[in-house]
Amino acid sequence: MAPRPLKKPTQPVAAPPAYSTSLEEAGRFARVEDDGHVFLIVDGAEHAVGQYPDATRDEALGYFVRKYDDVVSQVALLEQRVVAKAPSSDMTKTAKHLRAQVGERKMVGDVLALEARIDALLEAISGIEKAERAVQDELKAKELAAREAIVAEAEELAGRDPSTVQWKASSTRMNELFELWKAAQKNGPRLGRGTEDALWKRFRSARTIFDRHRRAYFSQLDNDNAEAKQSKESLIKRAEQLSESTDWGQTAAEYRRLMDEWKASKRASRKDDDALWARFRAAQDRFFEARKAANEAVDDEYAGYLVAKEALLKEAKAILPIRDLAAAKKALQSVRDRWDEAGKVPRADMGRIDAGLRQVEDAIKAADDENWTKTNPETKARTNSALSQLEATIAQLKEDLADAERAGNAKKIATAKEALAAREQWLQMLQKSAQDFS
Structure with missing residues (x-):
């Protein structure tokens, strides 16, 4: 069955793009008929690739060369991932898919060399996967040791004499161990149901014993309520003395320090502690409400x-x-x-006003950057160099065409005209780009 013709684009065909694989090189692996049929040659055998009708031979060949170049690009990207030892994840699947694409023989290029590269990739990926498995096994061993260390430390905390335990620090550490356990269970590698269950039972038992000892200890804290109340009464007195201050910055900092002391002080009974807190909070509120009123007055001025x-x-x-x-x-x-001479504005408007000016500043900066890009002498020089080279090539092609016409060689005449037309189209594009720098 003849290959199915490809649909010809309805829009005019632009100047052909550059190929990673040159058409001259690709021509060694293909045969193109006048009607746009392209055949891939592999080890002397021809494979029908497809048809690109109503086009020159170079256009038909170029269409299928681009398909080859696309796969080459993907293979190169995969090779970079392998060299970088990136996670293998879907590498094997990708490589096999590319291998199947090349095997369909629907592109033009050195497919045998490309298949060899993909085969080498598959072997390298296999090595990466083995290394990843080894790393995973090592991670599991480390995770098991870390879990066992968590359990051992929890058991050590639970086994201490309750009368010698620093309960605040020890409770914090036990909570940290529990968080470490949860994080390891959520993010770490799986250790197996049996292993994890056995470790969890030991850890849970240690926490239960520790909590029982802690509750027994804190049941004796009633004797400490008087001391806690006295300490907090002192903080309340200092807070009330500061409540009439108008030194807003220094006093606000002092209230923050008082709050830190309050948080660090011992708790009284729930009833006493709530009442003490209400008095302490009321002193703070008087100061901060006065500061708020003063700030509002400043805002009115602004x-x-x-x-x-x-x-x-x-x-x-x-x-x-x-x-x-x-x-x-x-x-x-x-x-x-x-x-700046216009003065300050109310705090509620500062963000909006400053953002509005920044918007204008950013627009002008962007325009300035764009103007520099267009007038960059280095970019302009590169464009002019490319123009010179292309003009020299066109001049040579014109000479080749004249020689072919004098010799009456129809094939060379056609080839020279096609090459000349393509270079002249490219020249027009470069000239247009150069105008942007003028």
């Missing part, structure tokens, strides 16, 4: 400055869209010169 800043922001936004970069930069600088 409201007049807000009008000036709003006007400057409106002036800055009028710069956009940018039509004359130099004029825009000058106008923005004028706004900046007057910005």
